[in-house]
Amino acid sequence: QQPVQSPQAVILREGEDAVINCSSSKALYSVHWYRQKHGEAPVFLMILLKGGEQKGHEKISASFNEKKQQSSLYLTASQLSYSGTYFCGTGRIQGAQKLVFGQGTRLTINP
């Protein structure tokens, strides 16, 4: 079953913060986050595994609450380059690597 991302779209000014959520109705083992620029391939951001570890990548970080089957992506002090569509991909079984992706969240950063 497809995870649900919220919000579907968000518009920010450069320097503002954003949070993108990914929720599943099923128990999860892993959550992957990807960013896709218009007309390009999705690009990997980070993976979170069962255990609640929070990860960071420059000003982009994420958390995973496996009890709530939710993950959140945090973008701090957003830059123009952060614009794009963000997808979460959820994995239910350890080692399976078969992902189900959410519908995406479109993030627009304006100067």
Place this chain on the structure above:
Amino acid sequence: DADVTQTPRNRITKTGKRIMLECSQTKGHDRMYWYRQDPGLGLRLIYYSFDVKDINKGEISDGYSVSRQAQAKFSLSLESAIPNQTALYFCATSAAGASQPQHFGDGTRLSIL
């Protein structure tokens, strides 16, 4: 050169035609995937393969078939194309393990008239 190469990049064809989309990779990964992307629906898994002898259906395999010719090559076929198969198709690869990311090709934009 790209690590994951998809050919063709664009294709326009007619209803009923047989079409093959090809994917090759130089990353040495065992696992390969085919996804379809439609606006507002995200990426949906069509087929995946964890090694040359392992082929599995994904969420939306009806109307599609695949062939894993070698570790580095994974082809997607539409035996008789129909207009609602018009979409952007991505191939991806990964190493084994839940902590391994998927690496996507640049996509094939397919239009069926």
